[in-house]
Amino acid sequence: MYEYRCRQCNLVFEELVSSASLNTPPCPKCKGDQTEKILSSFSGIVSGGSGGAQPMQGHGGCGGSGFS
Numbered sequence: 001m002y003e004y005r006c007r008q009c010n011l012v013f014e015e016l017v018s019s020a021s022l023n024t025p026p027c028p029k030c031k032g033d034q035t036e037k038i039l040s041s042f043s044g045i046v047s048g049g050s051g052g053a054q055p056m057q058g059h060g061g062c063g064g065s066g067f068s
């Protein structure tokens with residue numbers, strides 16, 4: 001199970017693909033193929049780090065901007 005994000009509508013979706021698959025699945029929403037795999041790094045949030053903390057807030061979780 002991998003997470004992917006669509007660059008066109010910013011939809012984040014999960015796709016069950018084999019690790020051997022190099023191709024990213026198309027976006028289920030806009031059918032675009034401009035998707036990229038999201039590395040599910042749960043350890044990405046560094047707590048207690050000093051300086052260089054860049055706010056990685058999710059880009060609009062719900063509701064894509066009416067990009068048709």
Ligand SMILES: [Zn+2]
Pocket residue numbers: 006007008009010011027028029030031032
């Ligand atoms: Zn999309």
